[in-house]
Structures are given as C-alpha cells and as structure tokens.
Amino acid sequence: xxxxxxxxxxxxxxxxxxxxxxxxxxxxxxxxxxxxxxxxxxxxxxxxxxxxxxxxxxxxxxxxxxxxxxxxxxxxxxxxxxxxxxxxxxxxxxxxxxxxxxxxxxxxxxxxxxxxxxxxxxxxxxxxxxxxxxxxxxxxxxxxxxxxxxxxxxxxxxxxxxxxxxxxxxxxxxxxxxxxxxxxxxxxxxxxxxxxxxxxxxxxxxxxxxxxxxxxxxxxxxxxxxxxxxxxxxxxxxxxxxxxxxxxxxxxxxxxxxxxxxxxxxxxxxxxxxxxxxxxxxxxxxxxxxxxxxxxxxxxxxxxxxxxxxxxxxxxxxxxxxxxxxxxxxxxxxxxxxxxxxxxxxxxxxxxxxxxxxxxxxxxxxxxxxxxxxxxxxxxxxxxxxxxxxxxxxxxxxxxxxxxxxxxxxxxxxxxxxxxxxxxxxxxxxxxxxxxxxxxxxxxxxxxxxxxxxxxxxxxxx
Amino acid sequence: xxxxxxxxxxxxxxxxxxxxxxxxxxxxxxxxxxxxxxxxxxxxxxxxxxxxxxxxxxxxxxxxxxxxxxxxxxxxxxxxxxxxxxxxxxxxxxxxxxxxxxxxxxxxxxxxxxxxxxxxxxxxxxxxxxxxxxxxxxxxxxxxxxxxxxxxxxxxxxxxxxxxxxxxxxxxxxxxxxxxxxxxxxxxxxxxxxxxxxxxx
Numbered sequence: 001x002x003x004x005x006x007x008x009x010x011x012x013x014x015x016x017x018x019x020x021x022x023x024x025x026x027x028x029x030x031x032x033x034x035x036x037x038x039x040x041x042x043x044x045x046x047x048x049x050x051x052x053x054x055x056x057x058x059x060x061x062x063x064x065x066x067x068x069x070x071x072x073x074x075x076x077x078x079x080x081x082x083x084x085x086x087x088x089x090x091x092x093x094x095x096x097x098x099x100x101x102x103x104x105x106x107x108x109x110x111x112x113x114x115x116x117x118x119x120x121x122x123x124x125x126x127x128x129x130x131x132x133x134x135x136x137x138x139x140x141x142x143x144x145x146x147x148x149x150x151x152x153x154x155x156x157x158x159x160x161x162x163x164x165x166x167x168x169x170x171x172x173x174x175x176x177x178x179x180x181x182x183x184x185x186x187x188x189x190x191x192x193x194x195x196x197x198x199x200x201x202x203x204x205x206x207x208x209x210x211x212x213x214x215x216x217x218x219x220x221x222x223x224x225x226x227x228x229x230x231x232x233x234x235x236x237x238x239x240x241x242x243x244x245x246x247x248x249x250x251x252x253x254x255x256x257x258x259x260x261x262x263x264x265x266x267x268x269x270x271x272x273x274x275x276x277x278x279x280x281x282x283x284x285x286x287x288x289x290x291x292x293x294x295x296x297x298x299x300x301x302x303x304x305x306x307x308x309x310x311x312x313x314x315x316x317x318x319x320x321x322x323x324x325x326x327x328x329x330x331x332x333x334x335x336x337x338x339x340x341x342x343x344x345x346x347x348x349x350x351x352x353x354x355x356x357x358x359x360x361x362x363x364x365x366x367x368x369x370x371x372x373x374x375x376x377x378x379x380x381x382x383x384x385x386x387x388x389x390x391x392x393x394x395x396x397x398x399x400x401x402x403x404x405x406x407x408x409x410x411x412x413x414x415x416x417x418x419x420x421x422x423x424x425x426x427x428x429x430x431x432x433x434x435x436x437x438x439x440x441x442x443x444x445x446x447x448x449x450x451x452x453x454x455x456x457x458x459x460x461x462x
Numbered sequence: 463x464x465x466x467x468x469x470x471x472x473x474x475x476x477x478x479x480x481x482x483x484x485x486x487x488x489x490x491x492x493x494x495x496x497x498x499x500x501x502x503x504x505x506x507x508x509x510x511x512x513x514x515x516x517x518x519x520x521x522x523x524x525x526x527x528x529x530x531x532x533x534x535x536x537x538x539x540x541x542x543x544x545x546x547x548x549x550x551x552x553x554x555x556x557x558x559x560x561x562x563x564x565x566x567x568x569x570x571x572x573x574x575x576x577x578x579x580x581x582x583x584x585x586x587x588x589x590x591x592x593x594x595x596x597x598x599x600x601x602x603x604x605x606x607x608x609x610x611x612x613x614x615x616x617x618x619x620x621x622x623x624x625x626x627x628x629x630x631x632x633x634x635x636x637x638x639x640x641x642x643x644x645x646x647x648x649x650x651x652x653x654x655x656x657x658x659x660x661x662x663x
Contacts (some may be wrong), residue, residue, distance in 0.1 A: 029638050035539030044573075046489060056484040059559075063481045066474040079622075085466035118463060137644055138635035154635065161637045181639035189645060196645070197555055213618055223591045223631040223646030230588035231554055241469065248618060252609040253486055255626070256573075266503060266574035267628045278587055289469045297476030305465075324519075 005114035008351040008390075013323035016158075027156055027321040033154075034315040036264025037365065040136045044256070047197035052251050058306035061244055062296060068211040069287065075214025076285055079276045084286045089119035092288045096121060096203065096236055099284055100130055103234050105201040111218070111225035113205030114152050114309060115238050115288060118331040121203075132203075133195050135224040137188055144171045150325030153262050153311035154331055158324050185379040192224070202228035206285075207308070208254055212247045215275035216285065219258060219268040226272055234282045237274070241287050242296075242305040254308060257367035262310040295343045299379045304339045306368040313362035313372055319355055328352060335362035339375040342383065350388035353379035392434070411450065418444040491607025496572045499619055500605055504575035507629040508642055510651045513602075517541065520599060520653050523581070524564065528595060532561035537585040543649070546577040548585035557586065563593035569604040570574070570652070571612050575627035577652065578612060580621040587623050601655050 007015075017023050041047045059320075061068060073083045086092035092115075100108060108125070110116065110132050122132045122143075134143045138155030142148065144167045147274040149155030156164070165179035174187045204225040216237055218225045229235045245254065259265040277283035296302050314320045314334030325333035330341040330349060335356060341349035353376045362372040383389055403413045420427050421444035428441050435441075447455075463471070501511040512519055517540045524544055528534065535557070536545040545564055557563075565584055567577035577598050581587055590596050606612050612626075631646030642648050 002610055032638070050489070053484045053486055053489070054480070057486075059481045060483045063478050065477050066470055069470065069473065085464070085469055087465040087468055091465060120578040134643070136635075137633045141635065154638075156635055157638075161639075164636055180637040182641050185633060185644060189643065192645060193558075213511075221632050222644035225645070226588070226591040226625070227645050230586075230591065241473070248616075249610070249613045252489070252613045256609050263634075266507070267576050267626065269627065269629045269632055271576070271626040271628075273621075273624045275624070278622070281467060282517065287469070287541065289465075289472070293469060293472035293476055296473060299478075302476075 007329075008330070009323070009327050009355040010047065010351070012327035012329060013319075013355075016324040016327055017322065019208045020096075021254055022158070022160065023049065023161070023322055023324075027322060029157060029319045030315045033263060034312070034365070037261055037312060037315070038264075040260045040264045040266060043293065045262075050257055051367055051369050054257055054308075054367055055306065057250050057253060058368050059303075060133050060246065062242070062302060062305055063113060065241065065244065065296065068246060070243060071211040072209055072214055072244055073287075075212070075213070076209075076216075078263045079214045081214065081277065081283045081285055084284060085285050086288045086290070088290050089288075092116075092119050092238060092286055092290065093121050093124040095284075095286050096126055096238070097125060099234060099236055099282075100201050103200065103282075105130070105234065107131045107133075107199050108201040108203055109135050109195050109199040109232075110203045111132050111205065111220060111228055112139055112155075113203065113238055114149075114331055115205060115240055115290075116203065117148060118290065119238075119288070121238075133199070135192055135193070135195065135222075135228055136220070137185065137192075137222060137224075140188060141167060144341075146166075147326070148331065151311060151314055153307050158326065193227075194284060196224075196227040196231055197235040199228065199231070200233040201236070202232035202234070203236045203238060204229055204441075206237050206243050206259070208251060209239055209244050209249065209285075210246075210248050213275065215248075215273050216243075217255075218274065219255075219270065220272075220274045221263075221269045223270050226270060229272075229274070230278065232281065235274075235277065236283070236284045238288060242290055242291050242307075258308055258310055261312040261365065261367040264335060291344050295340070298343065301339060301343065301375055304336065304343075304372075304375060306370050307336050307340070307366055310367055312365040312367065316361045316365050318357060318359065318361070323355070327378070328355065328396055334368070335372045335376065339370075339372060339379060342379050346383060347388050350383045351390075353377075353383060354393075411448070418446075418448070420444075479556045486610065489575060489608065489610045491611060494608060496605045496607055497602055497608075498573060499572040501654070503572065504629070504652060507575050508632070508640075508650075509575060509629045510649065511654060512651065513654045513656060515656050517655075519654075520564075522560070523651075523653070524597065528562045530652075533559050534564065535560050535564045535589070535593070536564040536565060537589075538566060538581065548589065550586060552586075554588040554592075556587050557588055557592045560593040562595045562597060563589050564599065565590060567598045567600040567604070567652075568652070569606055569612060569615055570600045570654075571606055571609060571628075573608045573625070574628055576626040578616065578624065580619070581623040582621065584623075589602055590625075590627060591631075591646045592653055593647055594643075595651070596630070597651040597653065598627070599653045599655055627649045 338352035633644035
C-alpha cells in the first residue's frame with residue numbers, strides 16, 4: 001500500500017481525470033453528500049452556535065492538553081485500561097506488536113483508524129507474521145484492492161460497483177459480474193462475521209477521549225468496531241493526543257456535529273463509550289504524538305489539530321471532488337490533509353497546499369471552524385520561504401513580480417503578450433505552458449485599457 | 463527521558479495560553495411532541511417504532527413480526543415465555559446464532575433516533591451488535607429532545623460500556639447505495655411503552 005511518491009498532486013490528478021465518467025460520478029456523489037449535510041444542518045437552528053462551541057472547546061483542549069492528557073491517563077488507568085505513550089509511528093507499531101506478541105495473537109481485526117494508516121501498521125505487523133483484516137466495508141474493499149483509502153469517511157468512494165464486484169469475485173468467490181451493492185455487502189458480511197468470531201485481538205480508532213472520566217468513544221455506522229472489540233480477548237485503541245475532550249457533556253456538542261457534517265445523518269448508528277474492559281478482557285490505549293506536539297507549536301497551523309475527521313471539507317472541495325483522494329498521496333487527503341501533511345514532511349508534501357483554489361468552502365463547512373483555506377495560503381508562504389517549491393513556479397513568480405513592479409515593464413509585457421497571442425498563438429498554446437492544459441488561451445484584445453483610455457480621452461469629455 | 467515525558471514536555475512547551483471553555487448550558491431542545499419527533503426521525507433512518515400499552519403487546523408483535531422458531535434472546539424476565547433469558551456467564555461468541563435480541567434502553571433521543579444502553583441493560587456487550595435483528599423497549603417517559611439533555615440525564619454514569627444505538631447497522635460504502643445490515647442487525651425495532659405515562663401524550 002505504499003503510494004506513488006514520484007508524482008505530485010497535479011500529475012496524480014491528471015491520471016485520475018483521464019476517466020471522465022468516473023470523475024463526473026465522483027464529483028456528483030460527493031456533492032450530493034455535501035447537500036445532505038446542508039439539509040440536516042439547516043434543521044438545527046443553533047447549528048452555527050454549535051460550531052462555535054465546538055471550536056472553543058477544542059481551543060481549550062489545545063491550551064490545556066498537558067493536564068488533560070495526565071487527567072485522562074489517571075482516570076483510564078483507574079478504570080482498568082492500560083495506557084501507553086508513543087512518540088511516533090514506529091513506537092506506536094512496536095507497542096501494538098508487543099501487546100499482540102505477549103498474547104501470542106497472530107491475527108487481528110481492525111476497525112477504521114486513520115492513525116494506524118498513517119503509521120503503516122498493517123505492513124509493519126505483516127512483516128512480523130501478524131495478519132490484519134480491516135473490517136470497515138470500504139476499508140476492507142481497499143485492502144483487497146491493495147490500495148489505501150481515498151477518503152477518511154468513504155474509503156472507496158473512487159471505485160465503481162463493477163470494480164468492487166470484480167474484487168469480490170476474485171477474493172471472496174462471488175458470482176462473476178455481480179455488482180449489486182446489497183448482494184456484495186451480504187457477501188462481505190458473511191466473510192467478515194467469520195473474521196470477527198475468530199480474532200482474539202481487535203484494534204479500533206478513537207473519535208473522542210474524555211479526560212474527566214477516562215472513557216473513549218468510537219463512532220461507526222456498521223458496528224464493526226463493536227463486533228471486533230466485544231468478541232476479542234485484547235482490545236487496543238489507538239488515538240492521536242489531540243482527540244481528548246475535557247468533559248463527558250461535551251460529547252453532546254461533538255456527536256451532534258460529527259455525523260451531520262460527515263454524511264448528513266443525525267448521528268452515526270453506533271456511538272460506543274468504552275470505559276472499562278469486559279470481564280477477562282485486556283484493554284489498551286495508545287496515546288500517539290507523531291508530529292502533533294510540533295504542530296501545536298506552529299501558531300498559524302495549530303488549529304488544524306481541532307479536526308474531528310468528518311470529511312466535510314473533502315466533500316465540498318472542488319479540487320478534491322475532481323482530483324480524487326489518492327492524488328494527495330497522503331493518508332488524510334483533501335483540504336485538511338493538505339494542512340496536516342506539511343507538518344509531517346514539508347518537502348514531500350510541498351505540493352499539497354497548492355492543490356486548492358482557496359475558495360474557502362472547506363472553512364465554511366468545518367464543524368470545528370478550522371480556518372482551513374487561510375492555513376493553506378499560509379503554508380504556501382512557509383513552503384516557498386523554505387525553498388520547497390518547484391523551480392518553474394519560482395521562476396514564474398519572480399518574472400511576475402518584476403513585471404508588476406514598474407508601469408514600464410507592465411506596459412511592455414502587455415504589448416508583447418497581445419502580439420504573441422495574436423500572431424504566434426502556437427508559442428503559448430503548447431505543452432510547455434502549464435496554464436494551457438485543460439484551458440484555451442484567451443483571444444488577444446487589439447489594445448490595452450490604457451491605450452483605449454488615452455484614445456477616447458474620457459477625462460476631457462466628462 | 464521516556465516517551466511520555468518527551469510528549470508531555472513538548473506539549474507543555476508548545477500549547478498556547480489557556481482559553482476558557484464555552485458555556486454549553488445554552489443548548490436546549492424542546493419537549494413538545496417528543497415521542498412523535500423521535501418516531502419520525504427513527505422511521506426516516508430505517509427503523510420501526512411501535513407504541514404499546516404493555517409487555518403483552520410487545521410479545522404479540524414479536525410473535526407476529528419475527529421468526530420465533532429461531533433463537534430469540536432477552537434480558538427482560540417478563541419476556542421469558544417468548545424468549546430465552548440471556549446469561550452473563552456464557553462466552554459472547556455463542557450469541558452468533560441469535561435472530562432477535564430484545565433489551566431495554568435507558569433513554570431515547572428525539573433529534574437523532576438513538577437510544578442509550580449500558581452494559582447492564584445489554585446483558586452482554588456483544589448482544590445488540592451480533593443479533594440479526596434488534597428490538598429495544600423504552601418507556602415513554604424516557605425521551606429527551608437532544609444529546610445535551612441525554613448527557614445531563616446520564617451524568618458520569620456507572621458502566622463499563624455504554625452506547626447510543628440509532629438504527630440498524632448500515633453502510634453506503636459501495637457507490638453510496640444504502641444497505642442495512644453491514645455487520646450487525648439488519649433491522650431495529652423500538653417499542654415505546656406507554657405503561658408508566660403520567661399525563662403525557
């Protein structure tokens with residue numbers, strides 16, 4: 001599942017848009033979800049106040065994270081949960097492995113956890129002889145396809161049902177050519193039920209962890225986290241340290257916002273509150289930093305840590321909808337991924353903050369009011385300053401800065417431009433000009449505004 | 463330095479100045495027609511709601527709506543002539559063949575159709591998830607308008623595990639086509655018990 005890192009967002013998007021019918025479907029499906037979100041949000045008169053409250057609660061969390069982490073650890077420990085701390089992905093994976101190894105567990109079932117995707121846990125465990133099955137249907141499909149998820153909430157939104165039918169035929173022995181979603185879902189249900197019943201180890205993600213009570217909440221629609229956890233001898237929950245909330249009552253605010261923002265549902269079908277292990281069961285929580293404390297120190301970008309992973313910014317983003325999640329070559333795609341990723345590896349993800357029109361739609365739908373498009377703009381400044389921007393872009397920007405720096409150079413450049421567009425259009429309408437891709441160059445006006453203005457001498461007439 | 467110390471030191475170093483928590487006491491729902499609102503919401507999610515006078519009516523509907531030749535399990539002693547009483551001692555895997563589980567919920571939330579169940583009410587944690595069909599009984603007095611009232615009612619709570627369940631298990635992962643019964647129950651039925659109503663509709 002290692003992604004293609006030799007291509008940047010633009011090149012990967014170019015691959016995706018080759019299949020026009022797929023892009024149109026992808027675009028339409030995500031926009032439909034965005035509209036469902038709008039519809040349910042409008043049914044709640046206090047929606048905007050809820051967003052504001054959620055944002056302020058998360059501000060408080062970030063400003064007092066040190067104490068909340070200790071409070072959570074103390075309460076979770078009191079509840080009989082074993083708490084671990086992992087500075088990075090490597091340490092997280094080692095902890096998971098050591099827990100499984102101590103119990104001689106060779107097979108684990110996992111519910112959706114973007115953090116473990118970020119840590120490449122499955123690959124790590126597989127190398128050590130432990131097989132992991134992703135139990136969220138979309139993630140299961142992606143695992144069969146040997147691809148990472150392309151969306152944090154809708155992992156296989158880029159796939160058509162016929163492709164899924166083909167995968168199931170190959171791996172699960174379903175009828176060739178079967179593409180009915182209900183029949184395919186039943187096929188997976190049968191296979192995954194067997195997985196749930198035979199796995200002694202289960203790993204889940206965490207949506208919210210409550211400092212006050214030491215419990216954690218996992219939200220799913222399928223019930224896969226519960227099927228795994230309640231049948232296992234060992235339940236491991238992996239969470240980023242920013243997932244904490246101060247008090248249990250704050251769950252009311254976040255659970256009202258999460259599913260409505262994500263898919264337009266009033267709440268996810270299951271919101272499970274894990275406080276103590278089942279009799280005879282072991283329960284572990286791994287608190288993972290992996291760059292989060294660093295992001296906390298970046299004044300302009302720390303608010304990205306408020307994210308509750310609803311995916312609304314992806315569903316609304318005109319670039320995401322047309323370029324597909326894989327074009328972001330990062331576990332978390334879309335606008336939020338583009339402001340989180342440069343913190344982890346600025347060089348590798350230097351292209352992502354540029355994969356945006358800065359239209360601001362992401363910030364408008366974000367349930368915790370992250371200033372996503374402002375951060376995208378600010379990351380661009382940082383990335384250029386650090387020298388991670390592509391040479392062509394730098395040269396272009398420098399030329400533009402020089403042109404706009406004096407009236408004479410601006411006038412001269414205008415003249416040249418008009419002459420070129422009129423007399424030698426082939427000089428700009430070619431592959432060497434990135435702007436020409438998917439666009440037609442405009443027709444050249446006969447004269448500039450300045451020339452027209454001088455000729456008509458409007459000043460004298462008025 | 464341990465990882466814990468390292469993480470905590472970095473967090474302390476980088477966290478901004480303390481900002482206050484907002485007052486969320488301002489969020490309140492309306493109590494009017496609360497059962498009806500619940501019923502409308504839950505039905506739109508794909509659940510079924512029955513308003514019933516008492517346990518006898520629940521039994522009659524179970525017999526009519528479900529295959530009683532299959533394994534039906536309950537946590538309610540009042541239903542022991544219709545269903546098998548659960549055991550807290552058996553291995554949770556043995557519930558794999560349960561067709562219908564009938565359990566009691568502590569409260570129901572009108573705005574989203576969810577009911578709140580604790581481990582004590584579930585009997586075993588796995589029961590409401592592993593069954594093919596789930597039926598929940600909730601008293602008409604136990605309805606709240608929004609999640610805010612729900613959490614106020616619950617308080618800190620004495621449970622090892624608790625959950626809001628708001629419908630049958632579902633997925634739309636294949637081309638956004640909604641399919642009920644992803645892993646858990648294919649249907650969910652809520653019985654609203656009017657028995658203990660005191661002057662409420």
